[in-house]
Structure formats: structure tokens, C-alpha cells
Amino acid sequence: MNIISNLLNVSLNYFFNITGDLGIAIILLTILVKLILMPISFKQKLSMYSQQEFSKGLEEIKEKYKSNKEKLEIETQKYFKQNARGMIGILSSLLQIPIVFNLYRVILNMPMQVGTALIPWVVSLKMSDSLFIVPAIYAVSMLSPNILPYIPFLRLKAQAKLSKTNIIITTIISGLVTFKAPIALGIYFITTSLFSFVEEVAFRLYAKRRGLVV
Known part of the structure; x- marks a missing residue:
């Protein structure tokens, strides 16, 4: 853990020395980390999709052989063996934690009390946003991935759309998370959210090439 923290601290200071702006340095560091983790994230997404397909296939087998318990057991065991390798990939997500x-x-323990040109109405990134603009931006950025299932070109097979209730809850929670949080964390959350949106679009384009898109 200390090694990771030290590397991140060194990287943050490096970006700050280059840009002279701690807010921009946080964005660059967050993007760097997300880019490094992107291959693992793709594997996780593929594993999650495989789980959805696995559940769907299992239901089809149960329906097909519901009147033949012996055949159902044989086909179920065969199906589990065929799909076991794909399910292991989801464990790779633990490496990101x-x-x-x-x-x-x-970012939470930054020693510097400085502001950023990105948010000129605050004098320190350790302050919360009294105008609540950062929480509002974060809430909107969190909603952005939810529009992808509604785009036919990027829609994945067997993927359910989020209900309006879930979208509203997500928006409220996103706003509350950054309501009194330091600006530095707000910048981190927004950058992470927007990167996740871009990453999801990239994954869906990749999935399209593999035939996973409707």
C-alpha cells in the first residue's frame, strides 16, 4: 500500500510541477491511473457480460430439458464446464481496489492549500463548493453512461436499461457525495465519471467488433 501511495504522490507532484495547477494535476493523475487499469476494466466488463449470457443460456437449458431431469443434469454440468474459464476473469477487478x-x-490527504484555475471561485481545493456547482456537474456526469443503452448502435445484448427510479437515486447520491466534500475530491470524482463514460463507449465499440452488440 505504501509503495502505491508513494508512486501516486510522486506522480501528483510531477504533474503539479509541470502544470502549476493542482486541479489539472489531479485530472492528469486520475486519467493516468484509469488508463493503466483500462485493460483490467475491459476484462471485468467482458466477464460481467459473460455472466449475463451464462444466466440466459442456463435458463434456456432448464426450459429445454425440464421434463428430463437426467439429461438436464448432464447438460447443466457440461454448460458449467464450458463457461467456467470466462467467469474467472471477473476476479481481475479486485486488482483495481x-x-x-x-x-x-x-487526493484526500494533499498537504497543499491552493486553488485551481478550473474552479476560480474557491481559494483552496480542500474547501467544499459553496455554490454547489461541482456536485451538480458530478451528478450530471454520473448520469452520462445511462444514455448508452438507449443508443441502438451501442446497445449490448441482454443488457437491461436502468429504471427512472434508479437514475434519480443515482443523481441524488452523486450530489450528496460531493455536497460537502473537498473540491479536490469533486475534481477526482468528475474526472473518474467522465473517463468511465468514454471507457464504456470504447468498450461498446470493441464489443461491436466481437458481435456482442445488438
């Missing part, structure tokens, strides 16, 4: 956690901690 210590890195993302340490990045969050580094």
Missing part, C-alpha cells in the same frame, strides 16, 4: 483506494487517499 488497492490502486483506486490509494489514489483517493492521496
